[in-house]
Amino acid sequence: MSQYSRPDIPPPAARYGAPSGAPPAQQQQYSAPSGAPPSQQQQYSAPSGAPPPSYPPEQQSQPYPVDSKQQYTAPSGPPLRSAETTLMPVPEEEYKALIPYTYITLNRIQEPDVFKEYLKLKSKRKGLGGLFGSKENKELAKSVDQRLINKPSNKGYKKFYSRDEDILDLLLREQCLPRIRRIANRFKVPRQEHLFYDLAQVCLFDIIFYIDNSGSMANGKRLQQLKQFLTLFMKINVSSNPLKIRILNNHDKISYQLSSIGIDLNNITTIDQLETLFDVMTVSGTTPLATNLDKLILIPEVEQKKFLSKPLLIIIFTDGAPYGDGPNTLQKSIKRCQNRLSNLGYSPKSVCYQIAQIGDDTAAGDYLDSLDDDRTIGDVIDCTSPIEKEMRQMRRKNPDLSTEVNYVKKLILGAIDISYDSMDEVSNKFQ
Numbered sequence: 001m002s003q004y005s006r007p008d009i010p011p012p013a014a015r016y017g018a019p020s021g022a023p024p025a026q027q028q029q030y031s032a033p034s035g036a037p038p039s040q041q042q043q044y045s046a047p048s049g050a051p052p053p054s055y056p057p058e059q060q061s062q063p064y065p066v067d068s069k070q071q072y073t074a075p076s077g078p079p080l081r082s083a084e085t086t087l088m089p090v091p092e093e094e095y096k097a098l099i100p101y102t103y104i105t106l107n108r109i110q111e112p113d114v115f116k117e118y119l120k121l122k123s124k125r126k127g128l129g130g131l132f133g134s135k136e137n138k139e140l141a142k143s144v145d146q147r148l149i150n151k152p153s154n155k156g157y158k159k160f161y162s163r164d165e166d167i168l169d170l171l172l173r174e175q176c177l178p179r180i181r182r183i184a185n186r187f188k189v190p191r192q193e194h195l196f197y198d199l200a201q202v203c204l205f206d207i208i209f210y211i212d213n214s215g216s217m218a219n220g221k222r223l224q225q226l227k228q229f230l231t232l233f234m235k236i237n238v239s240s241n242p243l244k245i246r247i248l249n250n251h252d253k254i255s256y257q258l259s260s261i262g263i264d265l266n267n268i269t270t271i272d273q274l275e276t277l278f279d280v281m282t283v284s285g286t287t288p289l290a291t292n293l294d295k296l297i298l299i300p301e302v303e304q305k306k307f308l309s310k311p312l313l314i315i316i317f318t319d320g321a322p323y324g325d326g327p328n329t330l331q332k333s334i335k336r337c338q339n340r341l342s343n344l345g346y347s348p349k350s351v352c353y354q355i356a357q358i359g360d361d362t363a364a365g366d367y368l369d370s371l372d373d374d375r376t377i378g379d380v381i382d383c384t385s386p387i388e389k390e391m392r393q394m395r396r397k398n399p400d401l402s403t404e405v406n407y408v409k410k411l412i413l414g415a416i417d418i419s420y421d422s423m424d425e426v427s428n429k430f431q
Contacts, residue, residue: 017271019252021301025150025353028182033314035320044066050060050400051254052276061113061416062245062291066268068278074325075427077093079100081140081345084294087175087178087179087182088178088181089178090177090178090181090220091166092168092421094177095171095172095176095177096168097166098176098177098180098197098200099164099167099168099171100145100146101150101198101200101201101333102149102161102167102200102201102204103144103145103146104118104144104145104417104418104419105201105204105416105417106148106160106161106167106204107148107149108118108146108348108349108416108418109160109311109347109350109416110157110159110160110161110347110354111140111149111151111157112157112347112349113134113137114137114140114141114144114149114151115141115144116137117137117138117141118141118142118144118145120141121141121142121269125336136151137348139195139412145198147164148161148162148163148164148167150162150163156402157226157345157346157347158344158345158346159266160204160308160309160311161204170203171200171203173240173272174203174238174239174240174241174405175240176200176238176239179237179239180193180196180199180200180236180238181193182310183196183199183235183236183238184349186195186235187405196238197412198238198409198413198417198419199236199238199409199412200238201237201413201416201417202238202239202412202413204310204311205310205311205312205313205352206241206244206301206308206309206310206311206312206313207241207244207312207313207314207315207412208245208246208247208297208301208312208313208314208315209230209243209245209317210245210246210248210293210314210315210316210317211226211245211246211247211248211316211317212248212283212286212287212289212316212317212318212319212320212358213247213248213249213281213282213283213284214248214249214283214285214286214287214319214320214323215283215285216287216319216320216359217283217358218283219317219319219359220359222319222358222359223278223283225358226317226358227274228244229317229356229408230243230274231271231274232404232408233411233412234268234282234410235272236405236408236409241265242267242268242269243268243269243274244265244266244267245265245268245277246265246270246292246296246297247281248281248282248285248287248289248292248318249284249285249286249292249373250282250285251265251296253290254277254280254281254282257280258276258277258280261276263276264279265272270369272387274321279361286324286325287318287320287321287322287323288322288324288325289318289322289325289330290322290325290329290330290332290333291325291327291329293316293330293333294333297314298333298336298351300338302337302340302341302351303336303340305344308344308346308350309342311349311350311351311352312351312352313351313352313353313354313412313415313416314351314352314353314354315354315356315415316353316354316355316357317356317357317358318319318355318358318364319357319358319359319361319364320359320361320363320364320367321363321364322367323365330371331376331377334353334375334377334380335377337351338351338377344363346404348378349379349380351380352380352381352382352415352416353381353382353415354381354384354411354412354414354415354421355368355371355378355381355382355383355384356384357383357385357386358386359386360386363365365385367385368383369383371383380415381415382414382415382420382421384407384410384411384414394417
């Protein structure tokens with residue numbers, strides 16, 4: 001298994017001791033000067049000579065006039081809370097317990113051919129799979145879940161993380177382990193912090209939330225559910241990265257309105273900012289999901305870039321099938337992005353998609369299932385069922401955590417961590 005094991009750490013109380021010696025006596029600290037106190041007249045007197053010339057008071061600068069039609073007022077209520085930043089330091093050695101939780105995900109992205117062989121080893125149909133694949137990949141596949149595979153790829157894919165030290169440095173910068181411990185305390189399972197160790201994978205990715213604000217999102221409690229998901233993610237986010245949000249309809253207009261009151265959709269750090277976003281966001285229009293996915297995310301974040309510092313995870317919230325796009329536009333957008341990744345030298349799996357269904361529309365569910373099962377793109381997509389159904393499944397998977405926490409973990413990790421799918425389902429995607 002991994003070379004890392006979690007060492008015993010002495011209690012922090014032993015690291016610091018009180019200064020030696022008795023405390024100084026109080027009378028030695030402060031004493032009045034000797035002699036009689038000066039009379040009141042002697043204490044203060046005006047200087048001799050003519051008074052100095054007076055200077056005119058400084059004039060306050062006047063603000064530039066602004067057209068009142070272009071101004072936006074801040075929302076009523078208390079000011080936005082600043083993000084919580086105080087974290088207890090953790091020794092570097094303890095971080096090493098997190099590294100094995102990243103191996104399968106990174107090997108899947110960076111060594112897809114080796115990962116396919118790994119699936120064949122784990123699949124019930126491995127007898128058929130053994131007929132194909134190189135001998136080297138088959139041998140490496142045996143350790144996909146035990147170490148970071150670092151071999152020159154046949155396709156020459158660039159690697160985001162080549163060594164365990166790369167992962168460790170990232171986790172240290174992000175203060176991942178103190179954040180995990182704070183979350184375990186927040187959810188009252190301080191002795192079971194390992195339940196959150198798989199969230200360390202969040203630090204490996206740039207994450208963008210793409211939210212549907214089409215007219216049908218006003219139905220029922222869909223917006224409320226969406227806000228609850230984002231709020232809970234903020235509570236279990238183990239990275240230092242803020243929420244980055246893209247809005248399906250009228251993104252630029254809503255972004256401008258928010259920026260005028262100091263809120264940046266690339267930098268949502270507090271619950272109050274999230275509340276304000278939902279107060280300002282309009283709900284109207286159709287669902288051109290793929291067209292605006294290209295415009296808002298794939299083109300600026302992938303196609304117009306020359307290199308990526310991290311793989312990208314796009315989490316999409318929608319209540320229905322695309323409306324306003326052409327046939328199979330979403331599949332075409334994803335395939336075009338994969339081609340661009342290959343041209344840049346990255347694995348096509350360097351951008352992953354999680355699509356979360358809001359509401360219980362049957363047609364929407366059927367559409368998302370078809371994406372999940374699509375063998376041409378299904379290996380980079382995970383689609384969740386309506387929340388009620390998904391929570392029942394999550395309750396069975398991990399009864400030690402609340403169903404809401406389990407659901408959000410599935411929502412974040414489902415597209416990148418194969419443990420959230422059955423092995424048969426994963427194998428079908430990668431055939």
